Amino acid sequence: MKVLLVEPDYYSRYPPLGLMKLASYHRSRGDEVRLVRGLTNNENFNPDIIKITSLFTYAWKPVHMAIEYYHHHYSNSEITVGGIYASIMPGRIKTYYPFVDIHVGLFNPSERYLPDYDILKNVDKWSNWNKSIIFSSRGCVRNCKFCIVPKLEGRIKSITTSIQDFIHPDHNQIILWDNNFLASPRNEEILIELQDLGLRVDFNQGLDARLINEKNAEMLANLNVKTYRLAFDYLDERDAVIKAIDSLFNYGVRKRNILIYMLYNFYNNQTGEGDSPEDFLARINDILGVGCAVYPMRFEPLRSLKKGSYISPKWKANQLESIADARRVIGYGGAFPPYEGLIKKFIKAENFEEAFYLRSENRDKYKTKISKSRQKMLA
Numbered sequence: 001m002k003v004l005l006v007e008p009d010y011y012s013r014y015p016p017l018g019l020m021k022l023a024s025y026h027r028s029r030g031d032e033v034r035l036v037r038g039l040t041n042n043e044n045f046n047p048d049i050i051k052i053t054s055l056f057t058y059a060w061k062p063v064h065m066a067i068e069y070y071h072h073h074y075s076n077s078e079i080t081v082g083g084i085y086a087s088i089m090p091g092r093i094k095t096y097y098p099f100v101d102i103h104v105g106l107f108n109p110s111e112r113y114l115p116d117y118d119i120l121k122n123v124d125k126w127s128n129w130n131k132s133i134i135f136s137s138r139g140c141v142r143n144c145k146f147c148i149v150p151k152l153e154g155r156i157k158s159i160t161t162s163i164q165d166f167i168h169p170d171h172n173q174i175i176l177w178d179n180n181f182l183a184s185p186r187n188e189e190i191l192i193e194l195q196d197l198g199l200r201v202d203f204n205q206g207l208d209a210r211l212i213n214e215k216n217a218e219m220l221a222n223l224n225v226k227t228y229r230l231a232f233d234y235l236d237e238r239d240a241v242i243k244a245i246d247s248l249f250n251y252g253v254r255k256r257n258i259l260i261y262m263l264y265n266f267y268n269n270q271t272g273e274g275d276s277p278e279d280f281l282a283r284i285n286d287i288l289g290v291g292c293a294v295y296p297m298r299f300e301p302l303r304s305l306k307k308g309s310y311i312s313p314k315w316k317a318n319q320l321e322s323i324a325d326a327r328r329v330i331g332y333g334g335a336f337p338p339y340e341g342l343i344k345k346f347i348k349a350e351n352f353e354e355a356f357y358l359r360s361e362n363r364d365k366y367k368t369k370i371s372k373s374r375q376k377m378l379a
């Protein structure tokens with residue numbers, strides 16, 4: 001059987017892991033497999049099955065374009081659509097394209113396979129990819145209202161006792177995609193394994209600060225990690241986040257290597273709870289004040305069809321724009337690092353407006369100031 005795997009042409013920093021596992025699964029069954037990105041003419045390859053993946057709901061257009069293109073070119077092939085958008089809005093896809101099959105959630109039979117990294121060599125965007133992406137667990141112990149994980153993956157479960165078999169022999173970096181690594185029942189065993197392996201590790205989805213304790217802080221600090229990512233989504237988490245930063249610092253992690261993901265623009269329609277511009281600024285000041293960097297994350301509703309269009313009742317459009325603007329002008333790689341100039345600007349501000357609005361005549365001045373602070377800090 002010939003299987004064509006399609007990654008639609010949306011923005012992504014990471015290759016399509018689900019399709020790579022499907023590639024290994026189909027190959028183990030003797031199928032001939034090809035992976036393409038976007039709309040690609042596949043000469044000499046007439047697939048029996050086409051499997052199209054999807055990402056966030058707001059990236060739906062490239063998915064629809066892929067369905068139309070491949071259906072038009074291979075009208076006799078079966079088409080299945082999976083991935084996040086397909087799992088959240090299967091009915092929407094079916095309404096437009098009744099002829100496709102939808103796969104909701106994970107495809108469990110392929111989960112135990114090492115992703116087929118070699119298949120990436122034929123896709124320009126991914127041809128130099130050299131990191132192993134691994135889930136050592138799925139699901140989560142928490143139920144954050146803004147998050148799709150509990151709905152898609154349920155309660156946390158460990159997938160493996162060892163990650164060794166999921167590392168490609170040519171790779172020297174590991175990206176862990178566990179949603180809540182420290183909540184995984186096997187996290188200590190994996191931490192020991194990571195230390196023994198000595199490879200560069202990225203806890204890409206962030207570590208749950210509330211679960212960092214003296215024991216795992218020491219283990220985490222001993223790993224080859226460039227940036228430790230934690231989340232600070234509500235003011236109530238403040239003490240846990242500061243304690244986690246202190247614990248990592250006490251075991252030798254430099255604070256400038258800790259990055260705090262910070263959600264804003266979230267509102268819970270059922271409870272009326274949600275962050276406000278002032279509490280966002282308070283959280284930023286807490287983190288910059290202790291010497292770590294802040295990475296703002298604008299909330300997108302799970303079923304959003306247009307990125308950046310949702311505005312929480314506690315925010316105004318111009319306030320949200322001013323954060324995007326500040327990230328571009330005075331941020332670094334979209335983050336606010338703990339540079340002296342930035343700390344002064346935010347901490348001295350009397351309110352959100354003063355902290356974030358950048359008068360156009362002063363933009364260059366801000367940029368120069370922040371860049372001098374950066375030089376000083378890196379010196």
Ligand code: SF4
Nearest residue numbers: 140142144147149179
């Ligand atoms: S802790 Fe993280 S993964 Fe778990 S529900 Fe909350 S946001 Fe989602």
